Amino acid sequence: xxxxxxxxxxxxxxxxxxxxxxxxxxxxxxxxxxxxxxxxxxxxxxxxxxxxxxxxxxxxxxxxxxxxxxxxxxxxxxxxxxxxxxxxxxxxxxxxxxxxxxxxxxxxxxxxxxxxxxxxxxxxxxxxxxxxxxxxxxxxxxxxxxxxxxxxxxxxxxxxxxxxxxxxxxxxxxxxxxxxxxxxxxxxxxxxxxxxxxxxxxxxxxxxxxxxxxxxxxxxxxxxxxxxxxxxxxxxxxxxxxxxxxxxxxxxxxxxxxxxxxxxxxxxxxxxx
Amino acid sequence: xxxxxxxxxxxxxxxxxxxxxxxxxxxxxxxxxxxxxxxxxxxxxxxxxxxxxxxxxxxxxxxxxxxxxxxxxxxxxxxxxxxxxxxxxxxxxxxxxxxxxxxxxxxxxxxxxxxxxxxxxxxxxxxxxxxxxxxxxxxxxxxxxxxxxxxxxxxxxxxxxxxxxxxxxxxxxxxxxxxxxxxxxxxxxxxxxxxxxxxxxxxxxxxxxxxxxxxxxxxxxxxxxxxxxxxxxxxxxxxxxxxxxxxxxxxxxxxxxxxxxxxxxxxxxxxxxxxxxxxxxxxxxxxxxxxxxxxxxxxxx
Amino acid sequence: xxxxxxxxxxxxxxxxxxxxxxxxxxxxxxxxxxxxxxxxxxxxxxxxxxxxxxxxxxxxxxxxxxxxxxxxxxxxxxxxxxxxxxxxxxxxxxxxxxxxxxxxxxxxxxxxxxxxxxxxxxxxxxxxxxxxxxxxxxxxxxxxxxxxxxxxxxxxxxxxxxxxxxxxxxxxxxxxxxxxxxxxxxxxxxxxxxxxxxxxxxxxxxxxxxxxxxxxxxxxxxxxxxxxxxxxxxxxxxxxxxxxxxxxxxxxxxxxxxxxxxxxxxxxxxxxxxxxxxxxxxxxxxxxxxxxxxxxxxxxxxxxxxxxxxxxxxxxxxxxxxxxxxxxxxxxxxxxxxxxxxxxxxxxxxxxxxxxxxxxx
Numbered sequence: 041x042x043x044x045x046x047x048x049x050x051x052x053x054x055x056x057x058x059x060x061x062x063x064x065x066x067x068x069x070x071x072x073x074x075x076x077x078x079x080x081x082x083x084x085x086x087x088x089x090x091x092x093x094x095x096x097x098x099x100x101x102x103x104x105x106x107x108x109x110x111x112x113x114x115x116x117x118x119x120x121x122x123x124x125x126x127x128x129x130x131x132x133x134x135x136x137x138x139x140x141x142x143x144x145x146x147x148x149x150x151x152x153x154x155x156x157x158x159x160x161x162x163x164x165x166x167x168x169x170x171x172x173x174x175x176x177x178x179x180x181x182x183x184x185x186x187x188x189x190x191x192x193x194x195x196x197x198x199x200x201x202x203x204x205x206x207x208x209x210x211x212x213x214x215x216x217x218x219x220x221x222x223x224x225x226x227x228x229x230x231x232x233x234x235x236x237x238x239x240x241x242x243x244x245x246x247x248x249x250x251x252x253x254x255x256x257x258x259x260x261x262x263x264x265x266x267x268x269x270x271x272x273x274x275x276x277x278x279x280x281x282x283x284x285x286x287x288x289x290x291x292x293x294x295x296x297x298x299x300x301x302x303x304x305x306x307x308x309x310x311x312x313x
Numbered sequence: 314x315x316x317x318x319x320x321x322x323x324x325x326x327x328x329x330x331x332x333x334x335x336x337x338x339x340x341x342x343x344x345x346x347x348x349x350x351x352x353x354x355x356x357x358x359x360x361x362x363x364x365x366x367x368x369x370x371x372x373x374x375x376x377x378x379x380x381x382x383x384x385x386x387x388x389x390x391x392x393x394x395x396x397x398x399x400x401x402x403x404x405x406x407x408x409x410x411x412x413x414x415x416x417x418x419x420x421x422x423x424x425x426x427x428x429x430x431x432x433x434x435x436x437x438x439x440x441x442x443x444x445x446x447x448x449x450x451x452x453x454x455x456x457x458x459x460x461x462x463x464x465x466x467x468x469x470x471x472x473x474x475x476x477x478x479x480x481x482x483x484x485x486x487x488x489x490x491x492x493x494x495x496x497x498x499x500x501x502x503x504x505x506x507x508x509x510x511x512x513x514x515x516x517x518x519x520x521x522x523x524x525x526x527x528x529x530x531x532x533x534x535x536x537x538x539x540x541x542x543x544x545x546x547x548x549x550x551x552x553x554x555x556x557x558x559x560x561x562x563x564x565x566x567x568x569x570x571x572x573x574x575x576x577x578x579x580x581x582x583x584x585x586x587x588x589x590x591x592x593x594x595x596x597x598x599x600x601x602x603x604x605x606x607x608x609x610x611x612x613x614x
Numbered sequence: 615x616x617x618x619x620x621x622x623x624x625x626x627x628x629x630x631x632x633x634x635x636x637x638x639x640x641x642x643x644x645x646x647x648x649x650x651x652x653x654x655x656x657x658x659x660x661x662x663x664x665x666x667x668x669x670x671x672x673x674x675x676x677x678x679x680x681x682x683x684x685x686x687x688x689x690x691x692x693x694x695x696x697x698x699x700x701x702x703x704x705x706x707x708x709x710x711x712x713x714x715x716x717x718x719x720x721x722x723x724x725x726x727x728x729x730x731x732x733x734x735x736x737x738x739x740x741x742x743x744x745x746x747x748x749x750x751x752x753x754x755x756x757x758x759x760x761x762x763x764x765x766x767x768x769x770x771x772x773x774x775x776x777x778x779x780x781x782x783x784x785x786x787x788x789x790x791x792x793x794x795x796x797x798x799x800x801x802x803x804x805x806x807x808x809x810x811x812x813x814x815x816x817x818x819x820x821x822x823x824x825x826x827x828x829x830x831x832x833x834x835x836x837x838x839x840x841x842x843x844x845x846x847x848x849x850x851x852x853x854x855x856x857x858x859x860x861x862x863x864x865x866x867x868x869x870x871x872x873x874x875x876x877x878x879x880x881x882x883x884x885x886x887x888x889x890x891x892x893x894x895x896x897x898x899x900x901x902x903x904x905x906x907x908x909x910x911x912x913x914x915x916x917x918x919x920x921x922x923x924x925x926x927x928x929x930x931x932x933x934x935x936x937x938x939x940x941x942x943x944x945x946x947x948x949x950x951x952x953x954x955x956x957x958x959x960x961x962x963x964x965x966x967x968x969x970x971x972x973x974x975x
Contacts, residue, residue, distance in 0.1 A: 085864075088868060089867075090864055090867055090868070109872075110867060110870050110871065110872050111870040111871075111872075112870075113870065114868065114869055114870025115870070117868075118868065118869075119864075119865075119868040121862070121864055121865060121868075124861055124862055124865055125862065126860060126861065127717040127718060127719065127860070128717075128719060128860055128910060128914075128915035129910065129911075129914065129915065130860075130914065130915060131627040131629060131630075131914065133626075133627045134626075134627050134630075134914055134915075134916065135861075138857060138858070138860070138861060138869065139869065141854070141857065142854055142857050142858045142861075142866070142869040142870070142871065143869050143870035143871075144854055144870065148625065149625035149626060150624075150625035151625075152625070153624065153625045153626065169627065170627055170628055170629050188861075192869065374945065377946070390945060391945075391946055392945045392946050393943065393945070393946025393947060394946070397826065397828065397946075397947070397949070398828070398946075399656070399828045399940055399944075399945065399946065399947040400690050400828070401655045401656050401657050401686055401690050401691065401940065401945075402656045402940065402944055402945030402946055402947055403945060404656075404657050404682070404685070404686065404690075405655070405656035405657040405658065405944065405945045406945055407657075419826070419828060419829045420829070421828075421829030421830070421831050421834070422828055422829060424831070425685075425689065425690060425831065428689075429682070429685050430678065430681055430682065430685065527811070529809070
């Protein structure tokens with residue numbers, strides 16, 4: 041279990057997180073949603089050990105992250121950042137292999153390559169391994185970085201029972217519908233195979249479709265949590281996002297969130313003003 | 314794979330070639346001690362003295378400052394600029410005697426040459442009336458031409474003495490600015506302690522830039538401050554009269570007495586700054602150019 | 615599927631050469647140029663004279679010709695070749711380190727002000743060594759310059775780190791900007807000192823700043839040996855960290871890299887490499903930029919290949935350039951910086967034009 045406990049993060053006088061408590065557990069996919077500036081990415085970075093909480097603590101299986109050497113932390117969680125730019129000409133395989141070779145797990149390149157190729161199969165890029173990264177589309181690149189994170193977790197030495205967490209910040213941001221579905225399926229499979237997955241995501245419908253738990257944030261605080269059905273309700277979302285939202289349920293029972301259409305009455309009212 | 318193989322073959326061939334290349338200069342093996350010395354001359358003044366002493370046949374190589382006589386750089390090998398010598402390059406001309414100005418360098422190369430077993434003699438580069446005959450006598454002893462050297466040194470001492478005499482007759486000394494070069498409209502002047510300073514004093518003039526130490530680029534305002542009565546500028550290969558005349562149009566000089574009287578003197582660099590056997594002539598030429606009026610300097614031909 | 619199966623055993627991207635073969639090729643290249651450098655020189659003494667030269671240096675013969683062979687082969691060409699190898703290796707790796715650190719293929723030790731700092735200290739030593747600093751400089755003798763340049767490089771770097779680290783984390787962008795500022799400051803102070811110097815010192819500086827190995831000596835070789843050992847010790851501790859930096863600073867941390875430590879090691883190693891190289895050969899540009907670039911084009915950006923490869927290829931390149939510098943206008947010689955620019959700039963241009971930007975975004 042990876043747990044944020046009363047985490048406060050301040051930058052100067054600005055409070056980015058005002059006492060947030062969240063726990064992600066193995067086998068569960070937790071989605072963090074909320075409007076821009078709610079503190080979603082800050083929470084993810086704090087839980088990744090990248091940002092030190094000003095107050096409170098992040099615990100991994102009960103142990104404060106601050107006591108983890110970075111090298112050991114890398115065996116327990118991997119991160120896909122919002123955008124990663126490679127400044128040098130990598131092939132796809134090389135970029136994915138970094139997930140196994142950089143942390144110093146002590147595995148040979150041959151084994152790293154095997155793990156990297158498996159990760160590429162998982163994200164559906166197995167035929168791309170010799171392509172140069174900069175020739176890929178944005179969505180393909182995103183999948184390469186996910187593969188790298190998977191490669192890291194699959195090659196890291198861990199004892200049984202230790203939580204392995206996968207933290208992703210907006211992994212579907214640049215993707216078309218087909219790839220959104222594919223990437224989230226890969227992520228879902230990770231949670232189903234026992235990883236604790238934390239997903240920061242803007243698209244509420246995708247969160248509703250794939251997440252087991254949803255955490256709704258606003259202004260550095262958690263304003264709602266629970267199953268998608270519990271959190272995605274019209275009043276809470278409309279209030280949090282500051283606009284009127286319409287919630288529907290699809291034929292297969294998933295929540296659908298849409299901005300409310302402007303009604304004829306509002307339109308004429310606006311014209312009258 | 315194929316590339317690597319081809320590369321290895323080529324590399325092997327290159328190594329074999331390097332190992333097989335035999336001594337390219339058979340002269341190296343020759344014992345030089347029983348024949349005439351082979352002199353490497355480093356320094357324009359030294360080369361000039363060697364030629365004046367009739368030793369040119371013994372000189373095998375010179376440095377690039379050996380501009381006079383012009384034959385020197387034409388007939389002899391050049392080992393490059395005196396301050397950027399190469400130890401093996403200098404040794405490759407197979408000298409038995411290296412006569413070098415104490416300004417030769419870099420220091421490590423000079424050190425290596427001194428330790429090479431070849432006799433290496435440093436000649437003090439003192440830009441003064443006494444420094445020139447000293448150099449000549451020193452070099453004369455080295456090459457076994459004492460008599461010729463004494464004769465030349467004595468002649469030069471006489472000339473300097475006569476110059477000294479003429480200098481006393483100058484009634485109002487002029488302030489002269491020595492410009493080594495003009496780069497991008499900025500003049501580099503010869504200040505105190507330089508050969509330029511010495512030659513101006515020998516020519517009976519005051520160095521307008523005496524307050525500056527060494528050769529320094531100066532700005533227009535400082536040039537105005539110097540207020541020279543005349544300006545001496547180096548004549549270089551490729552610099553025509555027209556270009557040199559630009560000196561007086563520099564903003565800093567345009568209002569000085571030198572510009573008003575159009576007193577611009579062009580001189581050859583090695584001639585006036587080299588302090589070789591022609592130094593008395595150079596000083597006298599300079600004196601004549603600085604004091605053309607009243608025939609002050611014309612007392613002695 | 616068959617092609618995929620056949621590739622599954624390959625521990626590298628199939629478009630890249632095998633690492634062992636690449637290193638072997640580079641080492642053979644280095645060996646060839648090193649032997650050529652020993653075999654070729656204006657005196658025309660070839661390697662055939664080596665046994666005689668060795669006999670002379672061991673005292674078995676006092677023959678004059680043998681003494682000369684010893685001088686040329688053992689005291690001139692050998693230290694020069696070793697020094698060229700060191701300078702090339704130092705410049706090649708420091709370029710690779712800086713590019714990895716700044717995630718910018720065009721970064722160079724010159725950019726972060728290390729070269730300027732080393733040069734300032736060296737210039738100050740040359741100029742003030744005859745004056746007010748004589749009591750300090752004189753006892754150090756021929757070691758004064760290397761020590762000063764390394765100290766200058768290190769002081770610059772420490773100052774840089776202090777400035778960049780003032781707000782907690784050592785941000786690479788801040789480092790780059792502070793480096794540019796410090797470099798400009800060092801250059802300005804150098805200018806002041808040069809202005810205060812007299813003619814002879816000025817001319818020494820001019821030639822020193824164009825870069826040359828003509829002053830190579832065993833003393834200089836000994837003077838840089840501790841630096842070579844230190845750099846050789848630090849580089850294996852840097853490759854993983856800098857590979858993490860290829861993805862970004864945060865990503866490197868996610869992958870288990872102590873980013874601050876990596877930066878510190880890279881900075882110290884760079885200061886040592888650049889300082890020592892500047893001290894013995896003056897300012898030689900171009901190697902740190904082009905050598906790592908060529909290696910990345912061949913082998914990809916993996917620093918486990920790029921860092922040691924840059925050392926070997928840099929050494930080979932500088933030795934080769936030095937052979938040309940001493941032979942082309944023999945018995946005079948060219949400043950090696952000119953030769954390197956003449957060889958390297960067209961190669962660099964060709965590579966950039968042929969491979970596009972080499973895959974940089």
